[in-house]
Amino acid sequence: MDNVVLLRNVTCMGCRCRELWTVTSTMNNLEATSADPYPSEQQRYDEMCAGPGYGEPFGTETYRKSAPPVTAEYRDQRNTHFQQPGAVLMVYGLDPLRTNADKLFNLMCLYGNVARIKFLKSKEGTAMVQMGDSVAVERCVQNLNNVTVGLTGAAPLSHHNNANDDKNNQSEHKLQLAFSKQPFLSEVTNPYPLPDKSPSYKEYITNKNNRFMNPAMASKNRIQPPSKILHFFNTPPQVTETELVQVFQDYDVVPPKAVKLFPMKSERSSSGLLEFEDTTEAVAAVMACNHAAIESPGTKFPFIMKLCFSSSRSMTIRNGDNNSNGAGENKLNKLDSEH
Numbered sequence: 001m002d003n004v005v006l007l008r009n010v011t012c013m014g015c016r017c018r019e020l021w022t023v024t025s026t027m028n029n030l031e032a033t034s035a036d037p038y039p040s041e042q043q044r045y046d047e048m049c050a051g052p053g054y055g056e057p058f059g060t061e062t063y064r065k066s067a068p069p070v071t072a073e074y075r076d077q078r079n080t081h082f083q084q085p086g087a088v089l090m091v092y093g094l095d096p097l098r099t100n101a102d103k104l105f106n107l108m109c110l111y112g113n114v115a116r117i118k119f120l121k122s123k124e125g126t127a128m129v130q131m132g133d134s135v136a137v138e139r140c141v142q143n144l145n146n147v148t149v150g151l152t153g154a155a156p157l158s159h160h161n162n163a164n165d166d167k168n169n170q171s172e173h174k175l176q177l178a179f180s181k182q183p184f185l186s187e188v189t190n191p192y193p194l195p196d197k198s199p200s201y202k203e204y205i206t207n208k209n210n211r212f213m214n215p216a217m218a219s220k221n222r223i224q225p226p227s228k229i230l231h232f233f234n235t236p237p238q239v240t241e242t243e244l245v246q247v248f249q250d251y252d253v254v255p256p257k258a259v260k261l262f263p264m265k266s267e268r269s270s271s272g273l274l275e276f277e278d279t280t281e282a283v284a285a286v287m288a289c290n291h292a293a294i295e296s297p298g299t300k301f302p303f304i305m306k307l308c309f310s311s312s313r314s315m316t317i318r319n320g321d322n323n324s325n326g327a328g329e330n331k332l333n334k335l336d337s338e339h
Contacts, residue, residue, distance in 0.1 A: 086133075086134035086137065086179070086183070087115070087130055087131050087132065087133050087134055087136070087137055087183070087184065088128055088129065088130045088131070088137070088179075088180035088182045088183065088184060088185060089128070089129050089131065089137045089140055089141060089177055089178065089179055089180055090126065090127075090128055090177065090178045090179070090180050091104065091126065091127045091128070091129060091175060091176075091177055092125065092126050092175070092176040092177075092178070093125060093173050093174050093175045093176050094125045094126065094127060094149075094173060094175070095125065095149070095151070095152060095170070095173045096124045096125040096195070097155045097156060097195050097196075098151065098152045098153050098154075098155060098156075098195075098196070099125075099127075099152060099194075099287070100194050100196055100198040101117040101119070101127075101194075101198065101199065101200070101201070101202040102198070102202070103152050103153075103287040103288060104117055104127060104129065104287070105117060105202075105204055105207070105209075106286055106287050106288075106289075106290035106291060106307075107144070107283065107286055107287050107290070108129055108131070108140055108144075109204075109209060109210055109211055109290075110211070110221075110223075110286070110308055110309065111131075111136055111139035111140045111143060111144075111223065112131045112132050112133065112135065112136020112137070112139055112140065112212050113131060113132030113133075113136060113204075113210040113211075113212045113213065114129065114130075114131060114132070114204045114207070114210060115130040115131065115132060115184075115185075115203070115204060115205050116129070116130040116184075116185040116187075116201070116202070116203050116204065116205070117129050117130075117201070117202055117204070118185055118188060118191075118200065118201045119194060119200040119201070121192050121200065125173070128180060128182070128185055130184055130185040132210075132212060136212070137179060139223060140177055141177045141178070141179065143223070143224075143225045143226065144175055144177055144226070145175065145176060145177040145178075146174060146175065146176065147174070147175050147226050147279070147283060148172050148173070148174050148175075148279070148280045148283070149172065149173050149174075149175060149280065149283045149284050149287065150171065150172055150253070150254065150280045150281045150283065150284035151171055151172075151252075151253065151254075151284055152253060152284045152287045152288045153251055153252040153253060153288050154252040155195075156195045156196045156197070172280055187201075187203070188200075188201035209291050209304070209306075221308075222308070222311065224308065224309040224310065224311055225309065226279050226282065226283050226309055227279055227282065227309050227310060227311075227312075227313065228275060228276045228277065228278050228279050228281070228282045229273055229274065229275050229276075229282070229309075229310040229312045229313070229314075229315060230256075230273070230274040230275075230276070230282055230285065230286065230307050230308065230309060230310055231271070231272075231273060231274075231307070231308050231309070231310040231312075232244070232271060232272060232273070232274055232305055232306065232307050233269065233270075233271035233305075233306050234269050234271075234303055234304060234305060234306045235269060235270045235271065235294055235303055235305050236269070236270065236294055236295075236296035236299075236303045237264060237267050237268065237269060237270050237296075238270075238296070239261075239270050239294065239296075241259040241261065243294070244256075244259055244274070245259065247289060247292050247294060247305065248285055248288075248289055251288045251289050251292065252288075253281075253284050253285050253288045253289065254276065254277070254281045254284070254285070256274035256275055256276050256285070257275055257276065257277055258273075258274070258275040258315050259272065259273070259274055259275075260272045260273040260274075260275075260315060269303065273310055273312060273315060274307075275315040282309070285307070286307050286308075286309070289305070289307065290305075290306065290307040291304050291305065291306065292304070292305050293305075
């Protein structure tokens with residue numbers, strides 16, 4: 001009130017209109033400045049998520065070994081952002097015996113962040129996938145619809161004795177992708193088990209293998225349709241072609257017919273190209289072996305091999321050779337160095 005009286009004394013030489021205007025303006029200013037100058041956590045989070053097309057703004061520091069465990073508040077914030085309308089797609093034609101949530105994640109994560117995956121008990125071979133945003137859904141539909149997938153591993157032991165099972169004998173499955181009417185997937189607290197005993201519902205919101213977590217990470221990805229040549233990176237520095245082939249054999253998928261190791265630019269990891277007989281085998285390899293762990297002598301933790309479809313269209317080498325005419329080698333070397 002003293003502030004108002006002081007202002008009134010200053011303006012008493014002017015007209016009455018000016019006096020009232022000064023007092024009203026002052027009070028408005030007081031009201032404006034009385035608001036909390038510090039924005040809420042939710043407001044700050046919304047501002048961080050303002051960039052279009054990115055399902056998650058958190059940087060690599062989220063996954064430091066010294067980082068605190070994920071709290072309920074942190075999970076709620078991430079859930080809020082991942083629940084964007086139009087971010088759910090339907091996937092039909094999956095191998096009902098061999099496909100699980102992790103294998104589907106390994107394929108979908110090449111085109112955007114994956115939030116949740118739920119298999120439908122009432123419709124065998126069908127799953128719903130919630131992506132980070134509608135842009136990621138469009139990428140998946142554009143690149144994976146009508147793609148044929150080979151065998152992504154051996155059938156579960158419980159089905160081995162049924163030799164007449166048509167599903168067990170079917171070596172290829174054609175994927176059909178479509179937009180879902182659901183805005184997001186609700187959490188399933190008690191999911192039913194799939195044939196391999198894994199849960200039919202899984203969350204990937206906090207999974208560090210999502211590759212579009214912020215603009216910087218998203219810019220490093222090269223969106224490519226499925227092809228018979230894969231780019232691999234983040235493998236042990238001294239990994240051999242034989243060891244790479246063995247990884248795919250251990251996962252019971254057809255191994256690559258050719259391997260090309262790029263010259264190492266650092267001692268931290270290695271990278272290169274893998275050629276399969278056709279796209280069908282390559283897609284199955286991505287689903288089964290993307291994010292496979294490869295042990296390395298002298299390291300405490302294994303290397304997590306990452307796969308993606310290559311822009312290269314041919315490789316003339318065979319295992320044991322050391323030359324390639326892959327058209328996208330320079331670009332892939334750059335991609336590996338960025339990761």
